[in-house]
Amino acid sequence: MNAPQRKFDALSVSVTLPADSHPPHVVQGAAVSFIDRCYVLMDRPSESEIRVTLCAKEAVEDEGTLAKVADAFEARLSSSDLYHRVAADNQVLTDAVVAQAFGFGEAPASAPGLDDLEAFDFSEDAFDDPLGIAQTWEEKHGRPTPEGPTAKKEEESK
Amino acid sequence: MNAPLQPNIGFPAYFRHRTVAGKVVLTNFEGNHLILTQDEFREFVEGTVPRDSELWTRLEQRNFLRETYRVHEAAAALRERKHFLDQGPLLHMLVVTLRCNETCIYCHASRANMDQVQTDMSKETAQKAVDIILASTNSFVTIEFQGGEPLVNFEVVKHVVEYALKKNADVGKRLEFTMVSNMALMTEEKLDFLLEHKVQMCTSIDGPEKLHNSQRKLGTFDAFQKARYWIHRINERYGEMGLDKTLYHVEALLTLTKTSLTQHKEIIDTYVALGCKTIFLRPVDPFGFAERTRLKIEYPRSDYLEFYRQAVDYILELNAQGVEILERYASIFLTKILQGTDPNFLDLRSPSGTGIGALAYNYDGSIYTCDEGRMLAAMGDDALKLGHVDGSSYRELMGHETVRAVALASNLDGQPDCEQCAYNPYCGTVPAHNLKTQGSIYGHMPDNNICMVHKGIQDYLFEKLGEANPDTDKAFERWTTIRPREHFVHEEG
Numbered sequence: 010m011n012a013p014q015r016k017f018d019a020l021s022v023s024v025t026l027p028a029d030s031h032p033p034h035v036v037q038g039a040a041v042s043f044i045d046r047c048y049v050l051m052d053r054p055s056e057s058e059i060r061v062t063l064c065a066k067e068a069v070e071d072e073g074t075l076a077k078v079a080d081a082f083e084a085r086l087s088s089s090d091l092y093h094r095v096a097a098d099n100q101v102l103t104d105a106v107v108a109q110a111f112g113f114g115e116a117p118a119s120a121p122g123l124d125d126l127e128a129f130d131f132s133e134d135a136f137d138d139p140l141g142i143a144q145t146w147e148e149k150h151g152r153p154t155p156e157g158p159t160a161k162k163e164e165e166s167k
Numbered sequence: 168m169n170a171p172l173q174p175n176i177g178f179p180a181y182f183r184h185r186t187v188a189g190k191v192v193l194t195n196f197e198g199n200h201l202i203l204t205q206d207e208f209r210e211f212v213e214g215t216v217p218r219d220s221e222l223w224t225r226l227e228q229r230n231f232l233r234e235t236y237r238v239h240e241a242a243a244a245l246r247e248r249k250h251f252l253d254q255g256p257l258l259h260m261l262v263v264t265l266r267c268n269e270t271c272i273y274c275h276a277s278r279a280n281m282d283q284v285q286t287d288m289s290k291e292t293a294q295k296a297v298d299i300i301l302a303s304t305n306s307f308v309t310i311e312f313q314g315g316e317p318l319v320n321f322e323v324v325k326h327v328v329e330y331a332l333k334k335n336a337d338v339g340k341r342l343e344f345t346m347v348s349n350m351a352l353m354t355e356e357k358l359d360f361l362l363e364h365k366v367q368m369c370t371s372i373d374g375p376e377k378l379h380n381s382q383r384k385l386g387t388f389d390a391f392q393k394a395r396y397w398i399h400r401i402n403e404r405y406g407e408m409g410l411d412k413t414l415y416h417v418e419a420l421l422t423l424t425k426t427s428l429t430q431h432k433e434i435i436d437t438y439v440a441l442g443c444k445t446i447f448l449r450p451v452d453p454f455g456f457a458e459r460t461r462l463k464i465e466y467p468r469s470d471y472l473e474f475y476r477q478a479v480d481y482i483l484e485l486n487a488q489g490v491e492i493l494e495r496y497a498s499i500f501l502t503k504i505l506q507g508t509d510p511n512f513l514d515l516r517s518p519s520g521t522g523i524g525a526l527a528y529n530y531d532g533s534i535y536t537c538d539e540g541r542m543l544a545a546m547g548d549d550a551l552k553l554g555h556v557d558g559s560s561y562r563e564l565m566g567h568e569t570v571r572a573v574a575l576a577s578n579l580d581g582q583p584d585c586e587q588c589a590y591n592p593y594c595g596t597v598p599a600h601n602l603k604t605q606g607s608i609y610g611h612m613p614d615n616n617i618c619m620v621h622k623g624i625q626d627y628l629f630e631k632l633g634e635a636n637p638d639t640d641k642a643f644e645r646w647t648t649i650r651p652r653e654h655f656v657h658e659e660g
Binding site (some may be wrong): 041043045110 | 171174180182184197245587611613
């Protein structure tokens with residue numbers, strides 16, 4: 010299977026893609042943009058496929074309406090894919106821009122001088138993190154680290 | 168149907184894109200933009216642009232080509248766009264009382280009746296707030312008097328102005344005072360003080376007299392007439408002081424309700440007649456009113472956007488006739504789009520000005536990341552409360568976990584939909600609004616009202632820019648010209 014496969018029912022359309030056609034975050038990025046008009050489910054029916062099911066929030070009159078939703082999703086996916094490929098290709102340049110803009114630039118005239126720093130209160134830990142903002146979701150909630158589909162399948166087959 | 172694009176990865180530099188009115192808006196990492204035809208976009212993505220073509224020149228000049236990408240230039244542009252990042256809070260909103268002499272149909276949680284004197288800020292609390300304000304790392308601070316109606320507690324307003332000026336003699340910041348007032352309690356004596364101490368005044372006008380008085384109810388049924396009288400009087404006094412009236416005049420804030428959406432011409436004509444040069448067509452906030460009221464005054468954002476288009480079209484018509492007035496939302500976006508800088512409007516930047524750009528001090532001394540945070544607290548959710556003037560240091564406030572969380576949440580590069588949106592360099596999200604309407608400071612942009620409004624307005628602006636109408640371009644260029652009102656700035660030394 011190379012092209013996306015569509016499957017319709019009364020309320021929803023499922024678009025199934027080869028798992029290696031797009032990275033999952035690209036598919037997810039495209040799917041999430043439909044949450045204003047659809048209930049969105051993203052799953053993996055098999056190791057070689059990613060499926061996005063878009064269920065219209067409002068009643069649909071015919072399959073044509075759902076086909077338009079699927080068209081829009083595929084267009085969005087294509088656009089999202091282009092964005093991510095170009096972004097990845099240019100990452101060295103954009104990292105350099107950020108580094109020059111904020112990392113190695115001259116300090117602005119309003120920045121504190123040494124005299125200001127001498128009087129500065131360093132007693133508190135500037136990097137305390139009581140809400141665990143810097144923690145991963147798994148660390149914060151004590152959840153197991155997610156497993157890839159291959160590992161999960163192996164686990165199930167035991 | 169067109170053949171699918173065959174991207175030539177390696178030809179374009181980093182870009183985002185969006186289709187608007189049949190054309191393609193391109194923006195790049197540092198915020199330059201181009202408007203291309205569909206055919207030009209295909210050539211760009213597929214890397215088939217001839218080197219000697221006009222399109223190549225345009226792409227190269229705006230830094231859209233990988234081969235000629237100028238890192239140093241992009242870094243300077245990005246630094247200019249994000250100039251606010253290392254400054255600290257500029258705007259400090261002081262709610263000197265919740266008491267208000269007017270009853271507005273859209274305002275409940277942020278006001279109290281005139282007999283609720285316990286909602287007045289004390290001089291002691293105000294003084295402690297000023298101490299924190301002047302500890303801001305920002306070398307320019309604005310103290311904005313809010314309410315309720317700030318003229319109700321004028322003694323504290325006076326005390327703040329006098330105390331802040333005295334203390335600032337040692338601190339040496341550029342200091343500015345502004346007041347948002349319905350003007351009904353203004354007197355010549357109060358005005359003398361405000362003018363003498365360079366307090367910039369702003370009022371609220373909802374539209375023509377009938378509309379204004381039906382939404383903002385004063386016991387004497389003349390809220391509009393009183394506001395109009397004092398607008399003219401203050402403008403007259405500015406003239407007597409020798410100030411340039413085109414720059415120094417009273418501006419007004421508008422609250423758009425469902426009823427307002429049918430009256431765009433009448434509202435704009437009212438602003439012009441009052442001598443205002445700016446009108447800010449913002450949709451109504453979801454804060455501070457009951458569900459029953461919401462149904463009466465709220466509207467779908469698609470209706471708002473239709474209103475916005477008609478209203479700005481009308482303003483452009485007036486501009487063509489020589490009438491000087493601009494729309495503020497458009498002015499903010501256009502300054503970013505056309506001038507490459509950021510006017511630092513706190514709700515329209517990334518990360519937002521919530522906390523790191525502004526703080527709100529309630530009458531009781533509680534400190535919030537923003538005025539909406541204070542209103543949320545009045546509705547029972549104090550998630551955006553940072554501390555209290557008693558005991559909270561500036562450093563504690565700025566290092567507060569909530570400030571960090573809202574800064575992270577309002578960074579558009581971390582928002583799934585915003586990350587790749589063509590309007591990313593010009594846009595912003597509002598954590599308090601997201602929290603109120605979607606239950607999370609992050610929100611989810613695809614069905615977020617503010618996102619819809621921001622996208623809709625920018626679609627309109629890029630559509631207009633794409634038309635290349637010289638009159639519109641000239642008007643838009645003028646709307647981005649910032650003339651600082653230096654008279655209102657107190658400067659030591």
